[in-house]
Amino acid sequence: MTKWLEENTPKLVLAPSFVAVLIFVYGFIAWTAWVSLTRSRLLPKYEIDGFIQYDRLFASPRWDTAFGNLFVFGFLFIVIAMVLGLILAILLDQNIRTEGAIRTIYLYPMALSMIVTGTAWKWILNPGLGLEATVRGWGFETFTFDWLVNPDMAIYTIVIAAIWQSSGFVMALFLAGLRSVDQEIIKAAQVDGIPTWRVYTAIIIPSMAPIFLSAFIVLSHLAIKSFDLVIALTGGGPGYATDLPATYMYAMAFSRGDIGQAASSAMIMMMVVFAIIVPYLYSELRSKDD
Amino acid sequence: MTDLSYSPASSGSSATKIALRWGLYIMLGLFALFYLMPLFVMVTTSFKSLEEIRTGDLISLPREVTLDAWRTAWSGACTGIQCEGVRPFFWNSVLIAIPAVMISTLIGALNGYVVAQWRFKGANLFFALMLFGCFIPFQVVLLPMARMLGLMGLAGTIPGLIFVHVIYGLGFTTLFFRNYYVSIPAELTKAAKVDGAGFFRIFWSIFLPLSLPIIVVTVIWQFTQIWNDFLFGISFSQAGTQPVTVALNNIVNSTTGVKAYNVDMAAAIIAALPTLFVYVVAGKYFVRGLTAGSVKG
Known part of the structure; x- marks a missing residue:
């Protein structure tokens, strides 16, 4: 008995986590998938009834806005955060004496809760008392910056706050990447008289392709999961102009009492994540086995 | 450079x-x-x-x-019907974060130790399943988790929130420790086994003493995640058990009375202080966790 116990301790240690993952991750995904195929409203029903929830979802103008916003927000957020992060990393990589302090300043927003970030930017972007009023006070009487309350522009305030929060992190990723480029190649290029900008565009940046991929994965993951920032900054409004799939799902699940819609929108979110993550994980795991 | x-x-x-x-x-x-x-x-x-x-x-x-705004934010601002400031919710967050961080780090360390050093058939599958779990959008587990917490009698309680944070933190904590332990030569474990040391003995006397850096990284990562969490907090809490992020949002978006922007800002800073403090004190480990947690599978 003790011998058996000794041999199987590792498995026994892993067992509770294994069971937990099976139930709370995979079992729960299965439950949500199942419910998304039923006519559940306030209470879950378990008779499968085809794709009716998905039909309702894609017929809903609110989901239309939320799903469209995801792509507008995701695209701008990812592209700008990556470009800004790369620029900051290259600027910081020029033997800056105060690099440590500057890096700390660029990166601290990442330690904040999105609710804090949203609260701060909501105040700054407040048309009556924030930036708009301040600039008007400087004498620019006609200056207008009302994106927060403008249904066509509000989504861009979320982009601004999200970039403020995450671009420093992208910078940290790229900076680590810049530092890991083979210095011999760079020296050789310099000896050959190749100009600095060419060294970056032709040698350094192409060799950082894996880091671009990582940054893309992380940022797209952040974009799809964005929930707190929207709630704190705009509450999904004006109207539902800044809804994202995450806020749509929450509204259906906890305030509208429409479990079927909540489940089907959650499944769509998961599919978007998987469409990005699965090829990445697959290539990662494969390259490890080789 | x-x-x-x-x-x-x-x-x-x-x-x-x-x-x-x-x-x-x-x-x-x-x-x-x-x-x-x-x-x-x-x-x-x-x-x-x-x-x-x-x-x-x-x-x-x-x-x-x-300092009026700070005083109000700490102990007088209204979060819905309650007007006690963020203080009680700040302590809720502490009560949620500390046990959740400790438990998930400990289990993650043991899991990582098994996956990295005691390979057996199926251990890799387990790791792949865990890894995958790190990436799911939590929306996909919200509904069944709400029901499960109800069945367990933990709905709207602090132990319920601790449980949720432990479960969904395990993927990352296991990943951190596994990636750290995998670089420790297997010969070490083998030699210790020959000398008659058992599973826990080896963990306790060999691996744990080597683990300080990764423990710091994991604790900081978990603490930041759990302290800053909003989705689980708002989905699985009730009036008395809300974490500070939820309370902050309620203060800022409460529609009653005059909008006190100074109180909003003071409350926001209070909610941000613990993680900012960690960042300033242990920034190096914070960044290491961020990059390790997000880059690598």
Whole structure:
């Protein structure tokens, strides 16, 4: 008995986590998938009834806005955060004496809760008392910056706050990447008289392709999961102009009492994540086995 | 360091070099202002009176420093019907974060130790399943988890939130420890086994003493995640058990009474202080966790 116990301790240690993952991750995904195929409203029903929830979802103008916003927000957020992060990393990589302090300043927003970030930017972007009023006070009487309350522009305030929060992190990723480029190649290029900008565009940046991929994965993951920032900054409004799939799902699940819609929108979110993550994980795991 | 600025290739006059250098520092400084501006605005606003906020502008320093907003934010601001400030919710967050961080780190360490050092058939599958779990959008588990917590009698309680954070933190904690332990030579475990040491003995006397850096990284990562969590907090709590992020959001978005922006800002800073403190004190480990947690599978 003790011998058996000794041999199987590792498995026994892993067992509770294994069971937990099976139930709370995979079992729960299965439950949500199942419910998304039923006519559940306030209470879950378990008779499968085809794709009716998905039909309702894609017929809903609110989901239309939320799903469209995801792509507008995701695209701008990812592209700008990556470009800004790369620029900051290259600027910081020029033997800056105060690099440590500057890096700390660029990166601290990442330690904040999105609710804090949203609260701060909501105040700054407040048309009556924030930036708009301040600039008007400087004498620019006609200056207008009302994106927060403008249904066509509000989504861009979320982009601004999200970039403020995450671009420093992208910078940290790229900076680590810049530092890991083979210095011999760079020296050789310099000896050959190749100009600095060419060294970056032709040698350094192409060799950082894996880091671009990582940054893309992380940022797209952040974009799809964005929930707190929207709630704190705009509450999904004006109207539902800044809804994202995450806020749509929450509204259906906890305030509208429409479990079927909540489940089907959650499944769509998961599919978007998987469409990005699965090829990445697959290539990662494969390259490890080789 | 990619030392390009002093390369022989960039053969300009020393005056252009100095100008370029200045331009570089000015750009870096402007970006620093962009990142610091919201924090600056939060801090100055929190020390102003409402009167001054209405008449003054966003980036001016307070003419008269007052702590009223801080006092109200801490113990008087209304979160819905309750008017006790963020204090009780701050302690809720502490009560949720500390056990959740400790439990998930401990289990993650044991899991990582097994997956990295006691390979058996199926251990890799387990790891792959866990890894995958790190990436799911939590929306997909919200509904069944709400029901499960109800069945377990933990709905709307602090132990319920601890449980949720432990479960969905395990993926990352296991990943951190596994990646750390995998670089420790297997011979060490083998030699210890020959000497008659058992599973826990080896963990306790060999691996744990080596683990301080990764424990720090994991604890910081988990603490930041759990303290800053909002989705689980708002989905699985009730009036008395909400974490500080939920309370902050309720204060800011409460529709009753006069909007007290200074109180909002003070409350936001209070909610941010613990993670900011960790970042300032242990920034190096914080960044290591961020990069390790997000880059690697």
